[in-house]
Every structure is written in C-alpha cells, then in structure tokens.
Amino acid sequence: MSASFELNESAxxxxxxADVLVIGGGFGGTWAALRAAEMNARVILVEKAYVSRSGxxxxxxxxxxxxxxxxxxEPWIEEFVTRGDYMCDQRWxxxxxxxxxxxxxxxQAWGVPISKNEQGxxxxxxSRGMVAVRCMQYEPKKAMEALRRQALDKGVxxxxxxxxxxxxxxxxxxxxxxxxxxxxxFNSLTGECLAFHAKTTILATGQIxxxxxxxxxxxxxxxxxxxxxxxxRLSDLEFSFGGTFVTVMKRYNLGxxxxxxxxGARLINRHGERFMEQYDPVRFERSELSRVVxxxxxxxxxxRGPVYLDLRHCDASYWQDLEEMAMTSGKTVLLSxxxxxxxxxxxxxxxxWNFWSGGRGGIDINLHCQSSTPGLYAxxxxxxxxxxxxxASAGAPTSFAMNSGxxxxxxxAQEAFKNPHLSIPPGLIERLRMEALAPLRxxxxxxxxxxxxxxxxxLGGSIIENMELNGERLEKLREKASHIKQTIAQTRxxxxxxxxxxxxxxxxxxxxxxxxxxxxxxxxxREQFYRADYPYTDDEQWFCIHSITRQGNGxxxxxxxxxxxxxxxxxxxxxxxxxxxxxxxxxxxxxxxxHE
Amino acid sequence: MNKVAPxxxxxxxxxxxIDCGACLNSCPTGVFQRVTQGAKPQAVHAKDCHxxxxxxxxxxxxxxxxxxxxxxxxxxSVYDKLGLDLNDxxxxxxxxx
Numbered sequence: 001m002s003a004s005f006e007l008n009e010s011a012x013x014x015x016x017x018a019d020v021l022v023i024g025g026g027f028g029g030t031w032a033a034l035r036a037a038e039m040n041a042r043v044i045l046v047e048k049a050y051v052s053r054s055g056x057x058x059x060x061x062x063x064x065x066x067x068x069x070x071x072x073x074e075p076w077i078e079e080f081v082t083r084g085d086y087m088c089d090q091r092w093x094x095x096x097x098x099x100x101x102x103x104x105x106x107x108q109a110w111g112v113p114i115s116k117n118e119q120g121x122x123x124x125x126x127s128r129g130m131v132a133v134r135c136m137q138y139e140p141k142k143a144m145e146a147l148r149r150q151a152l153d154k155g156v157x158x159x160x161x162x163x164x165x166x167x168x169x170x171x172x173x174x175x176x177x178x179x180x181x182x183x184x185x186f187n188s189l190t191g192e193c194l195a196f197h198a199k200t201t202i203l204a205t206g207q208i209x210x211x212x213x214x215x216x217x218x219x220x221x222x223x224x225x226x227x228x229x230x231x232x233r234l235s236d237l238e239f240s241f242g243g244t245f246v247t248v249m250k251r252y253n254l255g256x257x258x259x260x261x262x263x264g265a266r267l268i269n270r271h272g273e274r275f276m277e278q279y280d281p282v283r284f285e286r287s288e289l290s291r292v293v294x295x296x297x298x299x300x301x302x303x304r305g306p307v308y309l310d311l312r313h314c315d316a317s318y319w320q321d322l323e324e325m326a327m328t329s330g331k332t333v334l335l336s337x338x339x340x341x342x343x344x345x346x347x348x349x350x351x352x353w354n355f356w357s358g359g360r361g362g363i364d365i366n367l368h369c370q371s372s373t374p375g376l377y378a379x380x381x382x383x384x385x386x387x388x389x390x391x392a393s394a395g396a397p398t399s400f401a402m403n404s405g406x407x408x409x410x411x412x413a414q415e416a417f418k419n420p421h422l423s424i425p426p427g428l429i430e431r432l433r434m435e436a437l438a439p440l441r442x443x444x445x446x447x448x449x450x451x452x453x454x455x456x457x458x459l460g461g462s463i464i465e466n467m468e469l470n471g472e473r474l475e476k477l478r479e480k481a482s483h484i485k486q487t488i489a490q491t492r493x494x495x496x497x498x499x500x501x502x503x504x505x506x507x508x509x510x511x512x513x514x515x516x517x518x519x520x521x522x523x524x525x526r527e528q529f530y531r532a533d534y535p536y537t538d539d540e541q542w543f544c545i546h547s548i549t550r551q552g553n554g555x556x557x558x559x560x561x562x563x564x565x566x567x568x569x570x571x572x573x574x575x576x577x578x579x580x581x582x583x584x585x586x587x588x589x590x591x592x593x594x595h596e
Numbered sequence: 597m598n599k600v601a602p603x604x605x606x607x608x609x610x611x612x613x614i615d616c617g618a619c620l621n622s623c624p625t626g627v628f629q630r631v632t633q634g635a636k637p638q639a640v641h642a643k644d645c646h647x648x649x650x651x652x653x654x655x656x657x658x659x660x661x662x663x664x665x666x667x668x669x670x671x672x673s674v675y676d677k678l679g680l681d682l683n684d685x686x687x688x689x690x691x692x693x
Contacts, residue, residue, distance in 0.1 A: 049623075049624040049625070049626070050621040050622070050624075053621060053622050053623070053624055053650055053654075054624045055624065058624075058650065059624075059648055059650075141650070160621070161626070188626055189626070189629065268688070270686050271686070272686070272688050272689055300674065300678060305675070305678065305680055306675055306680050306682060306685075308685070308688075310688075310691075312691045313691065345685070345688075346685070346688055348675070348682045348685070350673060350674050350675060351674075450643070453670075454669060454670060457670040458670075462672075462674055462677050463674050464674065464677070464678075497626055497629070497640075497641055497644075500626070501644075
C-alpha cells in the first residue's frame with residue numbers, strides 16, 4: 001500500500017528564483033534562512049521533512065552552550081581551545097561564543113522553555129568534558145517551532161517535503177570549475193520536480209549519523225555528499241567516528257546522557273564499581289565521550305558488563321526537569337511502568353560507536369561559512385566545525401549549528417547582493433531530473449530501498465568490532481561501501497517514498513566511503529580517532545587539518561598545518577609520540593596525567 | 597493476558613482519528629500519508645518509524661500509538677551479541693544517604 005498520486009513525468013520542471021537557497025531546516029538552516037531574510041534577501045528554505053519536526057535539531061538532547069553577558073569569555077575560549085588540543089581556528093571559537101550570547105537571548109525572547117532556578121535565572125551546569133564552560137537545558141522542539149515562526153515572519157519561503165538530489169553548477173560539471181547556482185529536487189509525496197535557482201546556496205542538512213547495528217540511520221549526510229559531488233573540500237572526515245549512550249536512555253525516556261551525568265548520574269559495572277574513576281578522577285562520566293565509550297567497551301571486553309547508569313545520585317532538579325520540560329515526546333512514556341523505578345535501581349545502558357560526526361568532519365568552511373566552491377556555504381553539522389577542535393563538549397554542536405547558520409545566512413546574503421544570477425546551463429535541469437527519477441523507471445531489482453538501508457546499517461558491525469579499525473578492515477569496508485553504491489545504482493524505487501530512501505542510501509554510501517578512505521589515509525590515532533594498527537598520536541605528521549577533495553573521477557588528500565604562531569593561544573607543546581587515549585584505555589595503561 | 601508484540605512501531609487508530617492532518621507534518625520519515633486524495637491519513641510506511649515519538653503529542657485525538665516493542669532488525673543490542681542477560685541485575689549496594 002502506498003500513496004497513489006500519479007506522477008506526471010512529462011510536466012515541465014518549474015524554476016524558483018531566490019537570492020539565497022538554504023537546504024535543510026534544522027538549527028543551522030533555519031537560522032541561516034532567518035538571518036538572510038533579516039538582511040532583506042529573497043530566501044527559500046527547502047526541507048526534506050517538515051521544518052520543526054525533522055532531523056537532529058528537534059531530536060537533540062536540549063543542551064546548548066550558555067555564555068551570558070556577565071561572563072568573561074576568555075577562560076571559556078581557552079578551555080575550548082585547549083580541550084580541543086588547539087586543532088581549531090581560534091577566531092571561530094571567539095565568534096562562536098560571542099554569537100551564542102545573542103542566540104541564547106533570542107531563544108529567551110521567543111519564549112522557548114529553558115530550565116530556570118527559583119530566582120528565575122537560567123540554571124546552568126558544567127558542560128560534559130569541561131570545567132569552566134557552562135550550558136543550559138531547553139526544549140529543542142519548541143526552539144525549532146519558534147525558529148520556524150520567526151523565519152516565516154521575516155518572509156522566508158519554506159518548502160517542506162522536498163528532497164534535494166543535487167546542487168546545480170554554472171558549468172554543468174561535477175566537480176565544477178564554476179559556481180554553485182542552486183539545487184534540484186522533488187516533492188517527497190508527489191514526485192513533482194523543482195529547480196531552485198539561487199545566487200548563493202547554503203547546505204545545512206545535518207550530519208551523517210549511523211550508530212551501527214544498534215540504531216537506525218536517521219541522519220543521512222545528504223549535504224556532505226552533495227558538496228563532495230560539486231568538488232567542495234571536505235575536512236577531517238575520519239573524526240566522524242564517535243559514540244554516545246542512547247538505547248536504554250531513549251527507551252526509558254530519561255533525557256540525554258549529558259544531562260544525566262551533569263546532575264550526578266554515574267556509570268557502574270556489574271560489580272557496582274564506578275570505572276571512570278581510574279580514567280578521569282576529576283570529570284568521571286563527564287569526560288570526553290570517546291574515552292567514556294572506550295572505557296565502556298573495556299568493561300565489556302574484560303567481562304565486567306553489563307554497564308549500568310546509576311541515577312540514584314541525581315539531584316532533585318534532574319527529576320523535576322524531566323517532568324517539566326517533558327522533552328520531545330511529551331509525557332507519553334516518561335517513567336512508564338515498564339521498568340524498575342530508576343530513582344532506586346541502576347539501569348542497564350549501552351554505548352554506540354559509528355558515524356556520529358556532530359560537525360567534527362564535514363565541508364571545510366572559513367570564518368564566513370564559505371566552502372572552497374564558489375557560491376556554496378555550509379552550516380551546522382554539514383560543515384567541519386572549525387571552532388572546537390578534537391573535542392566538542394556537550395552543547396557545542398547545537399551552539400555551532402545556531403551560530404554557523406546565523407553567519408552563513410548573513411554572508412550568503414551579502415554575497416548574493418553583489419553577484420548577478422548566472423544562467424542555468426542548457427540541458428542541466430533535464431539531466432538532473434532524469435537522474436533524480438531514474439530509480440522509479442528501473443526494472444524490478446533484487447535489492448530494495450529497505451535492503452539497502454539494512455546493508456548500510458550493518459556496515460560497521462557491533463561496537464566491539466567498530467572500535468578496532470585497522471588498514472585491512474578499512475579496505476574491506478571501503479569495498480563494501482563501493483559495492484553498495486553500485487547496487488544502489490541498479491535499485492528500483494517502487495514509489496516516491498522509496499525514491500527518497502534510495503537517494504538517502506546513495507548519500508550514506510558516499511559518506512561511508514569518504515570516511516573510510518580518510519581514515520585509511522590517517523596513519524595515527526588521536527583523541528576519538530583510533531586505529532589499532534597505528535595506536536600512537538603522531539604530531540609531526542598529523543597536527544593538521546586533513547582534507548579530501550574530488551578531482552575528476554578520483555580524489556586528492558591534503559594536509560593543512562595548524563599555524564599556532566598566528567593564534568592568540570599558542571603555547572601548545574608538541575606531543576611526544578605516545579598511545580592515544582583510546583589506545584591506552586584498551587591497553588590498560590591509561591594514566592589521566594598523560595591525557596589532560 | 598497474552599500480549600502479542602506489534603508488527604510495526606507505530607499505529608494510527610482510524611476510528612478515533614479526526615482527520616486534522618497534523619501527523620502528516622509531524623513525522624520526519626513520512627510514515628503518515630493519505631492513500632488517495634481526501635482519505636484519512638494512515639500509517640502507510642509504518643516500518644520506517646524511528647520511534648521518535650514526535651507524532652504522539654502532536655495528535656490531538658490521541659489516535660497514534662508508538663512502541664519500542666515492535667521488532668527492528670537494525671536495532672541489536674551489544675548485550676544480545678555478547679549474550680548478557682539484562683533481566684537479572686545484580687543486587688547493588690544501597691548508596692549513602
């Protein structure tokens with residue numbers, strides 16, 4: 001059974017004109033659209049689902065960085081820079097935190113529910129992984145609803161349920177030597193095709209997020225794949241490996257791991273031992289997620305699992321916020337009768353480890369959110385976050401999404417005012433339309449949209465396998481990703497809903513291939529990136545931004561050194577070649593003093 | 597009472613649905629659609645439900661049920677892989693007051 005609207009394949013493709021086209025309606029994209037409209041640009045915001053009910057922003061944990069006007073930002077900047085091992089652009093770090101003061105003020109002014117204390121002030125808590133930096137808890141669904149209203153009020157034209165398949169280029173070439181001049185897509189209910197002709201285009205489709213066989217692939221990396229196809233430079237994709245604690249938390253609807261541990265929750269093994277004590281005696285469970293996940297795996301490997309989340313230590317405000325904030329799912333399953341009382345009993349919890357970039361890798365952007373391809377900008381987790389280095393603390397990805405969106409919208413509008421519309425090359429729309437709809441016209445295939453997604457979800461294997469990457473395994477994974485890509489090119493979509501899924505599968509497979517290729521090229525381990533065959537951190541070779549760019553039918557890697565002498569904070573000592581944190585945890589030799 | 601596990605994570609009860617169309621917007625993966633123009637929405641693509649619960653509070657008539665209990669081939673716990681039983685937790689020491 002499926003929706004049975006007839007797709008009129010002979011209807012001409014309508015062309016919509018805009019100064020700024022924004023693709024993706026989460027925090028990054030909607031804030032970009034809002035800001036560009038405030039600058040008086042004609043803005044179209046196109047979203048695969050429905051702005052305020054889609055993607056990672058609405059479903060995020062409701063934690064964001066919270067600098068207030070009374071805070072001295074210097075210690076915050078220093079902590080971001082040093083915890084991220086100086087692998088950032090410090091101008092971006094400052095821009096992020098200065099901008100975030102205003103974004104927090106905007107959320108307050110729009111009436112977004114934010115957790116407050118008895119005096120009515122924002123109740124702030126230490127961000128996971130940090131000591132000085134503070135974050136706040138708010139309701140992400142309400143924040144997205146407010147952003148949608150604001151964007152519409154400022155004249156943004158929102159088109160929900162349009163699946164963008166590719167960017168348009170001024171020379172009809174992929175990769176392009178010219179400019180990005182908009183994008184092409186179809187309505188995900190009717191199949192109706194639209195071309196969006198724009199002076200500047202912002203990609204803000206979120207991250208690639210596939211949490212292995214434990215979880216569905218709900219963030220499909222469309223923006224990074226489209227950026228790759230036009231030849232935009234992508235950076236640090238191997239840092240897309242990441243972990244989190246989700247299943248049990250989601251199942252019991254106890255909010256995010258970050259919030260729970262900020263309020264006192266502990267991780268314990270089957271013997272009741274708080275195992276993070278041996279790795280981080282200051283921050284414990286609030287340490288870098290990669291280290292907590294590695295420690296979780298070590299407990300399982302050494303036979304001390306299951307691991308439990310002990311919420312008995314949480315303060316009263318944790319339970320009060322759970323009730324009051326109600327998060328995204330209302331109170332429908334909150335503290336249901338299915339489980340033992342979590343106030344009295346530790347709950348089993350599990351970690352995941354797969355693609356979960358959160359902006360640690362993505363389209364390379366400058367201070368204005370411009371990519372290396374003229375006319376193309378990126379915001380949110382589609383972009384490589386230049387502000388936070390190797391460590392994004394709790395709240396940093398959402399604050400980066402909001403602010404990169406703001407700055408992308410501002411600069412894309414400014415550039416659009418300076419540039420005339422470049423014309424659409426003859427035949428380009430027809431070609432993109434043919435490619436977009438091709439899966440509907442294919443003969444019945446053995447593979448289906450669903451089997452493709454199952455194959456992709458299984459690609460990384462379980463957390464135990466997926467944390468043991470090496471050259472041989474990466475080669476096999478690349479081959480598998482290539483094979484799935486070939487299968488996708490022959491897979492039939494039975495209807496328009498399937499067509500979206502086939503295009504998503506193509507983008508996931510492309511992201512996977514790029515991440516595995518980037519990981520194979522990086523011959524070291526560093527913070528959350530770990531290779532069993534190169535377990536040492538190698539500053540001499542790899543203290544750099546590592547990029548991959550499409551070149552013809554191939555690709556080229558580049559390394560851009562991080563020049564600390566030009567940065568305000570420059571006193572980083574070169575690291576001696578030593579086991580990376582994950583490598584040391586697995587080897588049983590981790591000493592917290594070596595990895596501060 | 598024997599409880600049969602549901603086939604899909606989401607169900608929409610047509611008998612109580614007031615046809616407001618809110619679910620058509622609320623689902624990120626497009627589970628709900630009208631099969632023909634003018635027909636009430638149905639959970640046509642129920643297998644694509646990500647169990648995000650966004651639709652449940654959005655439905656004014658309470659006609660949508662979402663559950664974790666439906667089978668999902670793509671969600672296998674590491675504890676299942678390792679054969680660890682979660683139903684028999686150890687007796688943890690009480691915490692200090």
